[in-house]
Amino acid sequence: MIKIYVLSDEGAWSKRLKRKEIFFNKICASFPKKYKFLNKKVSLTLLLSNNKNIKRLNKNFRNKDKPTDILSFPFSKKLKISSETYLGDIIISYNFIDKPKHQRLNLFKEKLTKIFIHGFLHLLSYDHIKNKDYKKMLKEEKLIYQSVFSKLN
Numbered sequence: 001m002i003k004i005y006v007l008s009d010e011g012a013w014s015k016r017l018k019r020k021e022i023f024f025n026k027i028c029a030s031f032p033k034k035y036k037f038l039n040k041k042v043s044l045t046l047l048l049s050n051n052k053n054i055k056r057l058n059k060n061f062r063n064k065d066k067p068t069d070i071l072s073f074p075f076s077k078k079l080k081i082s083s084e085t086y087l088g089d090i091i092i093s094y095n096f097i098d099k100p101k102h103q104r105l106n107l108f109k110e111k112l113t114k115i116f117i118h119g120f121l122h123l124l125s126y127d128h129i130k131n132k133d134y135k136k137m138l139k140e141e142k143l144i145y146q147s148v149f150s151k152l153n
Contacts (some may be wrong), residue, residue: 002028002037008048010094016108027060027113030151031144037081037118044087044123046116049096068097070115072122079125090119110149117144 006020018021024046028036049069059065061073075088097112121140128134 001040001042001044002031002035003041004028005036005043005135006048010048012050012098013054016094016098016105017048017112021069024116026115027131030148032147035124035144041084042081042082042136043085044086044120044135045089047091049093049104050089052092054091057091059087066094067093069093070117070119074123074125077125079123087120087123090116090123092116092119103112107150114141115149117141117148120144121130 002025004021004024005026008014008020014021054069054071055065055073058068061071069092071091073089073091075086077088079085092112092115097108097115118137118141121137121144126133126137126140128137
């Protein structure tokens with residue numbers, strides 16, 4: 001099972017997402033079986049942030065001086081899921097998710113779910129630098145997204 005530790009350094013998240021840990025744990029509970037890691041203790045940290053802070057992290061760790069929607073920092077380059085595994089850290093920018101400003105809550109949550117799935121796959125060593133890797137990652141994103149939305153709706 002996946003355990004998510006949710007932190008926030010941006011107050012605006014609380015206005016749109018009341019019970020953050022419950023929200024993300026429900027998403028993970030709706031993943032396809034191969035991503036649930038049953039009988040294992042798999043965890044990750046999620047920081048709900050903003051453009052200012054994510055820009056600083058993007059510059060420090062990726063040498064890109066601009067904000068982005070999401071950053072993923074896998075704990076290990078070679079992922080091996082054992083009985084206890086820490087996957088890494090995901091940071092999501094509120095400013096990117098809340099475009100256009102004050103959109104309907106269900107659209108906000110849908111975008112957040114999609115970007116979280118994207119970041120989660122990065123922690124599992126998926127990437128999209130090469131076109132073939134992009135196609136493989138996109139296929140997995142769709143698989144997880146369909147599973148999540150069929151169970152949550």
